[in-house]
Amino acid sequence: MPKYITFDAYGTLLTWTLEHAVEQILGDRIKQIDWEAFQNEWHVARWNDILIEYRPYETMMRRCFGNMLRKYGVDFTEEDCDAMIANITNWEPFPDVPPVLRKLREYCKIVIISNSEDRFIEKNIEKIGVPFDDFVTAEQARAYKPAHKVFNYTLKKLGCDKSEIVHCAQGFEFDIIPAHELGWKAVWINRGGNPGDKAYGPYDELPDLTGLPGLLGI
Template identity: 25%
Template sequence: MTQALIFDVFGTCVDWRSSVARAVAQALPGVDALAFADAWRGEYQPAMERIRAGGRGYVALDDLHLENLHRVAERFGVTAPDTLNAAWERLDPWPDVVPGLTALRQRHILAPCSNGSIVLMTRLARHARLPWDCILGAEIARDYKPKPEVYLASCAALRLHPSAVMMVAAHNDDLVAARAVGLRTAFVTRATEHGPGQTTDLTPADDWDIVAPDFIALAQRLT
């Protein structure tokens, strides 16, 4: 029986692309805001991979985002204020997320299992009104998804066997890693996370325990 659901956040729960682009347009007028947001996000995995591979000790995502911001700003030929980094704390939720989480919370413990830091997830939750019961994820594991330690640390913090925890994500690779260490899995499609031309994660890549079009449908499947 599933007792807790843990969630990928960037892309699955919130629309990072439009939200970051909005902040970029305000801070850096004249820059192609969507291109800048995509480039900033493009530095996300390479920055974490250096840590996952052991080439660098754990660094919180807030700090990686700031390093990446200045790297991308230089590429675009502009100087970005450090305050722009707070854009990642003000991402808007997809329309189904808050009502879906509210329904799910009636029967399940809910928490993010994100690569974001505890403070980033906390501030984001306050902005987006995400009704988490607690904040889990990369910082308690001192590593980054899809390393198995991140999923297992979240289960351990809840004192639940992985089989009693379901990972919810719009990214197939996240679910592959979660299933490999015994968690249940739910795929929720976010076909425009990367914009109208998205080509990845449009369909489930495996027979996940649940496949749903949104969080409201997910809640209905779990009642």
């Protein structure tokens, strides 16, 4: 049984509804663009941004969102960006998350590792409704996953060895690949039913958190 179970937050514990929120924010303006192409390109742009250098999460998200809207010729205001950022703290936990976390924390310490900022994660934890023993953010590590710096910072902050941790996440590129590279035990929470890659194994795979206690012998 691990001493620590670490979790990615967005898409693993909390629903990722950013694109849906932006649809509501843009309203009729969305009709003038290829929305599917916009979403795909925005995803790639966010990925590229975090690989370049560290910027605060809100700064990065605002910059990337604004750049994409300008590229697609969509008129927008700072209020649109404000609404997009505000939505981050409104994401709800998946239904399986609170009961599983309550059970796990009876036996292990639970920790979030997120590409976010402290103030957002604090609000996200309130939404989950289960106390965490600690959390690590990009703001603290001054880097974004998949950078190894985030995982090494986590070990230093928790004062533990990687052998004492099991990391659980839905982001294959952000979490499972770096976990493999660093020799961390990992559980891929494959909520989307996506194809994996055993070249980055060994890792366990679950469709949600429901089977996690049994997998860990709890």
